[in-house]
Amino acid sequence: MPKKPRSERRKSPVWARISLAAGIVIALAGGGTATSLTVAEHQVNAALPDQDLLGSVQGSSQKAHADVKGAKNILLVSLDTRPSWTKSHEPSRSDSIIILHIPADHSTAYMLSIPRDTLIDIPAYDNGAQKYGGGANKINSAFAFGSRGLDGDKAIQDGTKLLALTIQKKFGIVPDAAAIIDFSGFQKILQVLGKVCMYVDEDVTSIHVGHDKNGKQAVPYTTDSAGAHPKKVPGVTANKYTVGNHCFTPVEALDYARQRDLLAKGDSDYGRQRHQQQLLKAIMKTAVSKGLSSPTKLPGLISAVGKAMVVSTGGVSLEDWVLSMKSINPDNLITLRTNADSGGFRTVPQDQTPPGVGEAQYLDDQSLQMFRAAKNDTIDEFVINHPTWLAAN
Numbered sequence: 001m002p003k004k005p006r007s008e009r010r011k012s013p014v015w016a017r018i019s020l021a022a023g024i025v026i027a028l029a030g031g032g033t034a035t036s037l038t039v040a041e042h043q044v045n046a047a048l049p050d051q052d053l054l055g056s057v058q059g060s061s062q063k064a065h066a067d068v069k070g071a072k073n074i075l076l077v078s079l080d081t082r083p084s085w086t087k088s089h090e091p092s093r094s095d096s097i098i099i100l101h102i103p104a105d106h107s108t109a110y111m112l113s114i115p116r117d118t119l120i121d122i123p124a125y126d127n128g129a130q131k132y133g134g135g136a137n138k139i140n141s142a143f144a145f146g147s148r149g150l151d152g153d154k155a156i157q158d159g160t161k162l163l164a165l166t167i168q169k170k171f172g173i174v175p176d177a178a179a180i181i182d183f184s185g186f187q188k189i190l191q192v193l194g195k196v197c198m199y200v201d202e203d204v205t206s207i208h209v210g211h212d213k214n215g216k217q218a219v220p221y222t223t224d225s226a227g228a229h230p231k232k233v234p235g236v237t238a239n240k241y242t243v244g245n246h247c248f249t250p251v252e253a254l255d256y257a258r259q260r261d262l263l264a265k266g267d268s269d270y271g272r273q274r275h276q277q278q279l280l281k282a283i284m285k286t287a288v289s290k291g292l293s294s295p296t297k298l299p300g301l302i303s304a305v306g307k308a309m310v311v312s313t314g315g316v317s318l319e320d321w322v323l324s325m326k327s328i329n330p331d332n333l334i335t336l337r338t339n340a341d342s343g344g345f346r347t348v349p350q351d352q353t354p355p356g357v358g359e360a361q362y363l364d365d366q367s368l369q370m371f372r373a374a375k376n377d378t379i380d381e382f383v384i385n386h387p388t389w390l391a392a393n
Contacts, residue, residue, distance in 0.1 A: 070376035074100040075164060075175035079143070091144035092155070093162060096276075099173060101374040108332040110379050111280070112370060113273055114167070115338055116140035119348050119360040122166050127158040136354050142166040156180055171371040190250035190283070197247040198282035202271070205262035206239040209255045221261075230261050238262075253279060269345060270337070277335035277391045284333065334383070335391040338367050 020159065029275075041173045078096040097114040124134035129149030137145075146162025147155040164175055190196065207230040210220030220238035221230035241256050248256060257279045260272040339346055341364070348360045361370075364388065373382040 041139055063148050069104075071104040072102040072120065072176045073374060074102070075160070075167070075178040077143070077160065077163065077178070077180050079180065091148060092159070093140040094143040094159075095140065097139065097167075099164070099167075099175075099371070099374055101377075101379055103380060104377055108334060110374070110383075111277065111333065111335045112374055113277075113336075113338055114139060114371075115269070115345075115361055115363075117345075117359070117361045119353065119357070119362055119389075120166060120170050122162065125158075125162045125165065127154075127162075132162070137357055138360055139163075139166060165292055171368075172375045173371065174280050190253060193250075193283070193286050195247045195249060196253045196279065196282045196286050198278055199245050200241050200256070201274070201278070203264040204241040204245055204256060204259050204275070206241070206255050208258060209251065209260050210236045210238040212236050240308055245270055253283075270339075274337070280335070281331075281333055285331075336370065336383070337389050337391050338370075339364050340386070340389040341366055 007085060009388060076096070077094045079092050079094060080378075093116070095116060097116060099112045100116070101110040101112060102108075102109075112322045118139045119136060120139045120142075122132070122134060122137055122145060125146055127146055127148070132145040142163040142165075143159035147159030150158055160178055160180060162179065162298040167199070168174055207221035207223070208219060210218055210233075212218045212235055218233070218236045220233055220236040222233060223230050239252070239255060241252070246252075257272065257276050259275075260268045263271045265271055335377070339361075346362050346364060348362050353360055366389075370379070370382055370389065373379045
């Protein structure tokens with residue numbers, strides 16, 4: 001079995017916090033009534049002012065009220081901490097990095113995850129506060145190097161620009177738009193939706209949420225400083241999510257998709273990635289059926305989305321994105337695995353890992369081929385030739 005990555009463990013879930021970012025394009029377009037769609041567009045425009053997250057790395061630059069034609073790649077990023085360092089000045093890394101690829105016919109959408117521990121060459125970058133000389137590091141460090149010494153919106157903008165430059169250099173993919181997700185805001189989105197129903201494909205034991213003998217919530221396992229090597233806490237019963245259909249509360253949904261240690265199949269990060277993708281589709285479906293069509297929930301949903309996201313629409317208005325993607329709905333969203341034929345995590349040999357980087361991974365040749373297919377809009381052909389790379393939904 002591939003060795004688990006143990007460096008840079010996170011306390012916050014590394015999962016489908018990106019769901020409402022994709023949902024802005026997909027759920028709105030494939031969702032509610034004409035009235036709710038119009039209201040949602042105006043509210044989201046007010047809640048989500050367009051920001052420059054891509055700089056010179058931008059695939060499309062169209063004026064408002066224009067057709068969004070051709071294949072599109074949207075960069076979706078979630079962060080391990082909120083990049084606001086007025087007090088702590090602690091760098092923030094990207095937890096989840098996803099390319100949402102939309103083929104030229106706009107009939108569907110594909111989600112391709114770039115593992116955060118992937119060793120990659122990060123270009124040199126000057127954000128005006130601190131210079132980064134460039135070099136090999138994990139891809140989740142690109143955001144940190146781009147935003148060092150900055151705060152607030154400027155930190156988000158320059159962190160995303162260096163991440164986009166890194167992706168362009170490695171994969172040749174030039175994002176047409178981008179969205180950054182904040183986890184604390186995402187929790188509020190789930191609270192507005194109330195519950196999310198989905199199928200659990202393997203038994204999962206939580207190391208984060210459980211209850212004591214009095215029924216009070218308690219942490220069932222302790223971990224080391226890196227978040228690794230869980231040890232059972234006596235007297236605390238862990239939450240368990242068994243195979244079958246479940247309707248999760250917000251706490252349960254976030255907890256389920258957070259787990260990678262005690263999975264029945266033992267597939268660690270790649271099992272968690274699969275669960276994140278499954279939950280992503282479930283959340284989008286719920287947003288469409290319970291949020292966009294509900295006059296009472298819609299304002300709260302849009303408000304929560306606005307607090308959870310920072311977006312760059314690539315010079316195209318939200319209305320034009322929505323109208324151009326109207327044939328896509330959550331059922332059309334296809335999720336793809338990385339390193340699917342090589343067993344998941346591929347460890348970079350220690351003698352090839354730069355000092356201080358820690359345990360890193362690399363993408364196999366077929367994974368690189370998958371990203372080239374996203375660049376060239378031949379992903380349909382790739383999927384036909386690699387059916388096992390489809391993530392279970």
